[in-house]
Amino acid sequence: MKRCVVLLSGGVDSTTVMAIVKSQGYEIYAISFDYGQRHKIELEKAKKIAALYGAKKHIVVDVDLRKIGGSALTDDIAVPKARVIDATIPVTYVPARNVIFLSIALGYAEVNEADEIFIGANAIDYSGYPDCRPDFIKAFEDMANLALKAVATNTETKIHIRSPLINMTKAQIIQTGLSLVVDYSLTFSCYDPIGGAKHCGECDSCILRAKGFKEAKKERDAPPN
């Protein structure tokens, strides 16, 4: 049975990735991060989603990015509301977050002898974070293939970083998930939940989520060509 690690936040993208790898017959090692984020509720969602997809293992790793700060998600900076999402990188950007998450996932993959790591990074309907782009993912993979004991001691072993959603719109991601019977009511996207538990509807993440569902519905309801 093929093994993979999945970075699981409990949002739309990573849950779609869980459905994809499940449909492809992987044994799943899920990993989530308690990094001092405002929206810690996503970890509860992630636990339920990992169980639903029969993950062989799911760990939540503590990494205290509040010590570094510099982001609206991990510092005393307000999460922007009802922002027009453009090419600028917003204050919700967490410095080096995907680098850090992929690095820890790499250690987890090595210990569990998985040579594929799946990340729901997306470079279309996203907030402009540099560590979601294809060239970053490729460079991380190249680096990973020099970093591990598994690779240094066995020239047959190659680490692959898979980002199956990277060129999809949010609507396409949702359509892919729906075709795999994903229950998106289990997912959580908000950066700054009301009372810690309810989507605010106005942060970037809520806006992109709503836009995705609206467009996915429009396409679904369109007459066939």
Add this chain to the structure above:
Amino acid sequence: MKRCVVLLSGGVDSTTVMAIVKSQGYEIYAISFDYGQRHKIELEKAKKIAALYGAKKHIVVDVDLRKIGGSALTDDIAVPKARVIDATIPVTYVPARNVIFLSIALGYAEVNEADEIFIGANAIDYSGYPDCRPDFIKAFEDMANLALKAVATNTETKIHIRSPLINMTKAQIIQTGLSLVVDYSLTFSCYDPIGGAKHCGECDSCILRAKGFKEAKKERDAPPN
């Protein structure tokens, strides 16, 4: 004033790096990790060393690598004693440790607007860890230059990963430090300290430390050419 981040474990190598960057006039942002290591006493040493070298800031970031395990330093695996150090990678190898530490350092560097990160990695008198080799360091730097907001939004900015000790023997590292008046009695190297506080003298790290001091002394005492 040039700013740099220094990965500081409180051992011989990272303390020598502190002395080097201090002598070169950098403003120092030191970073250490509480990663569930057996030898947590190194963090107390690191704090004192950061203060001694006048670090502008020193943070200790929690990242719980015990959740991943797979190493004698972070799992229920005995630290090997009196081992002959050869080309094999020992059980003290922590999967992806330098990847994880450099990644968190990268976020710290970005927030503090430092574009140089110093690591005391060494590929001569070392335990054969793959993430201490020059080609890994170079690949990490390449990846870092695609990952950050600072780089994505300003084509002038380049991240540099500096590993000034990488091609030195342990004796050369110590000689370099002594020429910069490093007080090595402040440093700590043991993987498995007796009573949590005393060098065991038998783990790889203790063996390499002793060998380094012995050879450095021999060279110092040798008659001049």
